[in-house]
Amino acid sequence: MSATGKKKQVLLDIEGLKIEGFTGEEWVPIIKGVDLKLHRGEVMGLIGESGAGKSTIGAAAMGYARDGTRISGGSIDFDGMELTTATESERRALRGARIAYVAQSAAASFNPAHKIIDQHTEAPLHYRIQKRMEAQEDAMELYERLRLPNPKEIGFRYPHQVSGGQLQRAMTAMAMSCRPDLIIFDEPTTALDVTTQIEVLAAIRDIVDQFDTAAIYITHDLAVVAQMADTIKVLLKGEEVEQASTEKMLSDPQEDYTKSLWAVRSFKRPQKSRPKDATALVSVQNVDAAYTGGEKVLEDVSFDIYEGMTVAVVGESGSGKSTTARCITGLLPPMSGQVLFKGEPLPPSYHDRTKDQLRQAQMIYQMADTALNPKVRISEIIGRPAQFYSGLKGAELKSRVDELLDLIELEPSQYYDRYPPELSGGQKQRIGIARALAAEPSFIICDEVTSALDQLVAEGILKLLDRLQKELGLAYMFITHDLATVRSIADEVVVMQNGKVVEQGPKEEMFTPPHHPYTDLLLSSVPEMDPNWLTTLLEERGVDNVGESADV
Amino acid sequence: MGDIVSLIGKRLGYGLITLLVISVIIFFMVEMLPGDAAEAILQMGATEENLAALREEMGLDRPAIIRYFDWLAGAVVGDFGVSITSGEPVSAIIGERFVNTLFLAAYAAVIAVPFAVILGIVVALLRNTLFDRVANVLTLTSISSPEFFLGYVLILLLAVRTDMFPSLASLSADMSFGELLHRTFLPALTLVLVVTAHMMRMTRAAIINLLSSPYIEMARLKGTPPLKVIVRHALPNAWAPIINVIALNLAYLITGVVLVEVVFVYPGIGQTLVDAVSKQNFPVVQACCLIFAATFILLNLAADVGAILTNPRLRHPK
Numbered sequence: 001m002s003a004t005g006k007k008k009q010v011l012l013d014i015e016g017l018k019i020e021g022f023t024g025e026e027w028v029p030i031i032k033g034v035d036l037k038l039h040r041g042e043v044m045g046l047i048g049e050s051g052a053g054k055s056t057i058g059a060a061a062m063g064y065a066r067d068g069t070r071i072s073g074g075s076i077d078f079d080g081m082e083l084t085t086a087t088e089s090e091r092r093a094l095r096g097a098r099i100a101y102v103a104q105s106a107a108a109s110f111n112p113a114h115k116i117i118d119q120h121t122e123a124p125l126h127y128r129i130q131k132r133m134e135a136q137e138d139a140m141e142l143y144e145r146l147r148l149p150n151p152k153e154i155g156f157r158y159p160h161q162v163s164g165g166q167l168q169r170a171m172t173a174m175a176m177s178c179r180p181d182l183i184i185f186d187e188p189t190t191a192l193d194v195t196t197q198i199e200v201l202a203a204i205r206d207i208v209d210q211f212d213t214a215a216i217y218i219t220h221d222l223a224v225v226a227q228m229a230d231t232i233k234v235l236l237k238g239e240e241v242e243q244a245s246t247e248k249m250l251s252d253p254q255e256d257y258t259k260s261l262w263a264v265r266s267f268k269r270p271q272k273s274r275p276k277d278a279t280a281l282v283s284v285q286n287v288d289a290a291y292t293g294g295e296k297v298l299e300d301v302s303f304d305i306y307e308g309m310t311v312a313v314v315g316e317s318g319s320g321k322s323t324t325a326r327c328i329t330g331l332l333p334p335m336s337g338q339v340l341f342k343g344e345p346l347p348p349s350y351h352d353r354t355k356d357q358l359r360q361a362q363m364i365y366q367m368a369d370t371a372l373n374p375k376v377r378i379s380e381i382i383g384r385p386a387q388f389y390s391g392l393k394g395a396e397l398k399s400r401v402d403e404l405l406d407l408i409e410l411e412p413s414q415y416y417d418r419y420p421p422e423l424s425g426g427q428k429q430r431i432g433i434a435r436a437l438a439a440e441p442s443f444i445i446c447d448e449v450t451s452a453l454d455q456l457v458a459e460g461i462l463k464l465l466d467r468l469q470k471e472l473g474l475a476y477m478f479i480t481h482d483l484a485t486v487r488s489i490a491d492e493v494v495v496m497q498n499g500k501v502v503e504q505g506p507k508e509e510m511f512t513p514p515h516h517p518y519t520d521l522l523l524s525s526v527p528e529m530d531p532n533w534l535t536t537l538l539e540e541r542g543v544d545n546v547g548e549s550a551d552v
Numbered sequence: 553m554g555d556i557v558s559l560i561g562k563r564l565g566y567g568l569i570t571l572l573v574i575s576v577i578i579f580f581m582v583e584m585l586p587g588d589a590a591e592a593i594l595q596m597g598a599t600e601e602n603l604a605a606l607r608e609e610m611g612l613d614r615p616a617i618i619r620y621f622d623w624l625a626g627a628v629v630g631d632f633g634v635s636i637t638s639g640e641p642v643s644a645i646i647g648e649r650f651v652n653t654l655f656l657a658a659y660a661a662v663i664a665v666p667f668a669v670i671l672g673i674v675v676a677l678l679r680n681t682l683f684d685r686v687a688n689v690l691t692l693t694s695i696s697s698p699e700f701f702l703g704y705v706l707i708l709l710l711a712v713r714t715d716m717f718p719s720l721a722s723l724s725a726d727m728s729f730g731e732l733l734h735r736t737f738l739p740a741l742t743l744v745l746v747v748t749a750h751m752m753r754m755t756r757a758a759i760i761n762l763l764s765s766p767y768i769e770m771a772r773l774k775g776t777p778p779l780k781v782i783v784r785h786a787l788p789n790a791w792a793p794i795i796n797v798i799a800l801n802l803a804y805l806i807t808g809v810v811l812v813e814v815v816f817v818y819p820g821i822g823q824t825l826v827d828a829v830s831k832q833n834f835p836v837v838q839a840c841c842l843i844f845a846a847t848f849i850l851l852n853l854a855a856d857v858g859a860i861l862t863n864p865r866l867r868h869p870k
Contacts, residue, residue: 062773067764096774108766113788113864123774158864174774 011079011181011214012038012061018073019056019065019238030056030069031238040181041212045229045246047219047261049454050425052235054218058184061216062099063091079181096123100175102204104187106167110159116167117155120174129178142173145210146203164317165196169203176207183208185217189224193316193481194525201227201527202538220454222261223527226250227534234258246531261455262529269466271507272309272491279343280304281475282328282361282443287337289327297323298334298499305443308469310476312490312507314483314522320499321479325445328477329361359389362436366448368428372420378405378431379416385438404434408464426457433464437472445477450485462489483526487511495519555869556860563856567849574845575627579620582834588612589636592832623838632839637831642839646824650843652723653813653820656736657805660743665798668748672755672794677782679760691749703742703815710738721816739816743809747801754797758790765789792859799855807844 019031031053038044046054056069063083065071076083078099083091095101100123103109111119121135130138136155143151146169159167168188175183188204189197205228208215217228225232225246232249234241234257242255253259282305289298298320305311313321326332328339330350339346341360347353362385365371372381379401386392386400402412408430420428429449436444446465450458466489468474480486486493486507493510495503495518503516515523527533590606591598607613611622626632632642671691675684694702711719721736759782762768771785810822821840828836860866 059773064773066769092775092777094775095772096776101770101773103766103770105766109770111767111771111785111789113862114784122771122776126775158868160865161868 009040010037011040011042012036013077014057014061014074015077016074017057017060017071017076019053019060019069020072021069027070027072029072029238031060033074034235034238034240036061036233038182038214038216040214042231043208043215043217043229045217045219045225045232046235047222047225047232048235048241049220049456051237053238054220054235055186057235058101058186058216058218061182061184062095062101064095093127096180097127097129097178098180099182099184100178100180102168102171102175102183102185102188105191106171106188107159107164107191109171110167112159115156115158116162116170116174120155120170120177123174124177127178135177139173139177142176142207143170145207146170146173147199148173163196165192165200168192168196168200172200172204172207176211176213179211180213182214182216185215185219185228187219190219190221194483194527195316195521197224197527198525198534198537201534204228205534221527222250223529223533226529226531227527234261250529250531268488273506274306274309278306280340281307281342282477283340283343284324284328285338285340287324287327287334287339289323289332289334291332296335296499298327301327301337301496301499301501303494303501303504305475305477307442307475308473309491310469310478310489311492311494312478312480312486313494313496314480314486315496316481316522318498319496321496322447323499324496325363325447325477325479328445329363330358355389359439360441361443361445362439362441363445363447364429364432364436364449366451368425368432368452369420371432372428372435374419374421376419377416378418378420378423381420381431382434382438385435389439400438404438407437407468408434410434424457425453426460429453429457429461430464433461433468437468441474443475443477445479447479448481449478451480451482458485465489483523495522556866559860559866560857563853567853570849571842571846574849575624575842576620578838578841578845579623580616582838583616585832585834587832589832589834592636592834627839627842632842633835635828635836636833642835645836646821646839646843649819649821649824652818653806653809653822655732656739656743656809656818656820657802659733659736659740660747660805661802663740664744664747664801665751667744668751669755669794671748672752673759673782673787675752676756676759676763676786677779679756684756688753691752694745695749698811699742699746699809700811700815702745703739703812706738706742707815710741719816721818723819736816736818739809739812739818742812742815743805747805751794751797751801755790755794758793759786762786762789788862791862795858795862796852796855799851799858803848803851806847 014034014036017031017034017036018029020027021030034053034057036044036057046057048054056066059066060071060076061078063076063078063086071084074084078094081090081094083094110116117136117139120139121130121132124130124135124138125132129135139155140151143154148154148166148169154162154166154170162170172188185204189200192200201224207213215228217225219225229246231243231245233243234249234255236257241257242249242253244254249258250262253262284304285302287298287301288296290296301320301324303311303313313324315321323332327334330346330348330353333348338348341357346357350358379398382404383392383397383401386404387397390400392400401416405412405415410427410430415423415427420431423431432449449465450461453461462485465476469476478485478490490507493504493507494501495510495516497518502518503510510519511523513520524537530536588607589610590603590612594602594606604613611619614622623633630643632646634641635645638645671687675687678684707719710716717737718735719738721739723732723735727735763786768781768785771781776785808822809820810826812818813820813822821843824836825840827833828840
């Protein structure tokens with residue numbers, strides 16, 4: 001059979017799929033009748049915001065319903081086998097052997113108690129496809145194809161001994177172990193840095209091509225899916241919005257919702273420049289820092305933040321962005337160097353700072369879920385800093401909380417008495433912002449505040465932060481690895497790598513060449529909507545360079 | 553590996569310090585009790601003069617601090633002084649009985665620990681089924697009944713009605729090992745019933761706690777059968793809490809079995825302790841307390857080490 005003939009053969013045919021989830025009281029529909037047809041060797045991108053049901057459909061393609069969900073209608077036909085009526089053991093026999101799964105967080109999805117290669121060979125041994133030695137040799141060959149460093153040795157390490165990007169590739173190799181017909185990729189690069197993401201994307205694309213495996217690629221990142229998929233299906237709240245080939249979908253989306261997703265990265269605000277003759281609001285000077293007993297994680301970090309301005313601190317994970325924030329807030333006293341506030345040095349440890357010094361620098365965290373106590377009412381979460389810093393009580397305190405809720409665009413009467421778990425991700429992040437504002441700070445550190453949010457929601461948060469900055473004259477230190485966010489809101493940019501500042505300056509300057517080589521690497525690694533972007537980039541860099549930054 | 557050795561060394565050091573603190577507490581608590589060894593010996597015949605004479609003879613007139621270090625120095629080499637009632641060395645009195653207690657504890661542990669862990673795995677696999685509920689109710693019933701009551705029920709069923717096992721667990725030196733096991737089966741079984749529930753429930757909870765982890769879902773999506781998911785993927789990560797509960801129960805088997813000893817007339821250390829307390833036999837009380845404290849510390853230390861050894865992050869550092 002010719003390659004084109006092969007592609008026409010339908011591998012997976014889902015019709016009218018309905019899935020329900022249990023809320024604790026009743027079953028509510030999650031997927032409301034979705035059709036999906038996938039041919040052999042085809043890669044389909046499923047995109048949508050969180051709650052769209054992408055992962056649920058991905059799991060259903062394996063005949064798997066997560067705990068608390070059930071497939072309530074429709075049919076799932078995998079290569080002639082009807083999965084909704086098959087027995088559990090028949091379905092189980094497909095998993096790992098003919099349909100494989102690559103999870104979002106490889107670090108969490110590898111069992112910490114076993115060596116990587118033992119987890120890799122589990123399926124081939126279980127299905128008696130290979131003997132242990134054969135399976136191990138095959139694993140090493142796959143590691144080599146996925147450009148993992150030391151392919152002969154890396155499998156004999158435990159998951160915690162290997163970096164995130166390498167684990168993600170090892171997981172792709174594991175999915176390939178039985179040469180499945182179909183792989184479900186569930187947001188495989190979402191948790192990775194942009195520079196690492198490229199390596200993983202390239203590796204996944206290669207291996208899927210080499211073995212002509214069909215794939216469902218689930219993601220919320222349009223630019224990523226544009227590189228990977230032949231066709232794209234857009235989902236919203238458990239229903240299909242539209243489906244088209246990748247090029248058509250990018251150039252000519254039909255539905256309004258799709259267009260709004262495409263337009264989401266459009267928020268921009270004019271860049272401000274430093275006020276003349278003013279002292280910096282916060283000045284980090286030659287800070288070195290280390291965690292107890294560890295190596296130095298910050299080395300000679302210096303930058304200034306002026307009143308009313310936004311300074312974006314960018315870099316890969318482990319580059320020292322958050323540690324710098326901890327030094328500024330006094331959570332981690334620096335080994336040497338100092339932090340000035342309006343020209344006055346701040347005591348290194350927060351224990352020694354006055355209430356007024358403490359109130360000036362507030363933080364907003366990445367995971368609003370874990371940063372808010374789930375058992376405390378909204379009114380108390382916001383009211384507590386207002387009470388602590390401003391000594392407000394009774395009616396005064398209540399009116400202050402109402403005012404803060406108004407500021408973050410949440411109706412006070414509706415939210416005053418509610419608890420964090422009742423709110424959506426975006427609303428929780430707004431509460432986090434209100435809590436920071438309650439102290440009446442002049443400076444707020446935003447630590448990856450939008451990375452856990454969907455693009456539309458993130459956009460709303462950025463607009464809110466911008467409005468607050470204008471109204472209250474706040475300065476922001478914006479920690480992020482997302483350069484699109486930097487483009488939209490930053491006035492100045494500080495690029496960090498391995499605990500050092502490699503480059504800093506006004507945004508316009510930073511985004512126009514020439515760059516420091518590391519800045520260049522970061523900038524060029526941000527996926528673009530052009531479906532040929534990855535191919536072009538890999539050609540420019542040369543394949544050999546792709547795996548470089550992953551070396552241990 | 554060097555990390556682990558130093559980690560264990562550190563724990564051992566802390567254990568010794570704890571034991572030292574406890575020895576201070578034991579000695580001075582006993583010191584604070586009304587009366588002393590001289591009064592206990594002379595009892596009704598005590599006059600001011602012969603009490604003073606006896607105290608001088610026994611060294612009781614020296615300051616408490618000095619007597620403490622004297623006692624501690626003896627305890628380190630296994631000399632806990634002499635019994636007030638019989639004049640024998642304390643170590644001779646409790647030595648043999650402590651061995652008996654250890655034997656009974658080991659007997660019960662060898663049955664109870666594997667039984668509880670395997671039962672825990674099975675109920676985790678069959679969670680929320682009838683079997684799970686029945687196992688839970690039965691083990692909870694056995695843990696909630698007083699152990700002397702369990703002992704009497706077992707005597708009634710297995711000794712009186714069916715005559716399979718002797719109701720009294722008296723020992724003699726010339727018994728064969730098989731006979732010993734047969735003789736002590738009922739007290740051991742009583743202890744098994746008492747400690748199984750706790751360990752089984754912790755095994756079940758620790759495993760179920762992990763079942764929502766991404767790596768468990770990954771194992772399922774690789775087609776791993778349910779039993780293998782639990783034994784190979786969940787259990788290796790669940791050991792730390794299980795080991796801790798096992799250690800606590802082993803400590804109970806050694807230090808908390810006095811009621812069972814009384815019911816079965818077993819010559820263990822618990823009875824000796826009760827005896828010594830009622831007769832104000834201070835050297836024996838102090839020695840027993842110190843041994844019990846050491847047992848607790850040693851078992852908890854073993855649990856800590858066990859938990860460290862089952863953690864791959866500590867076993868295989870980066």
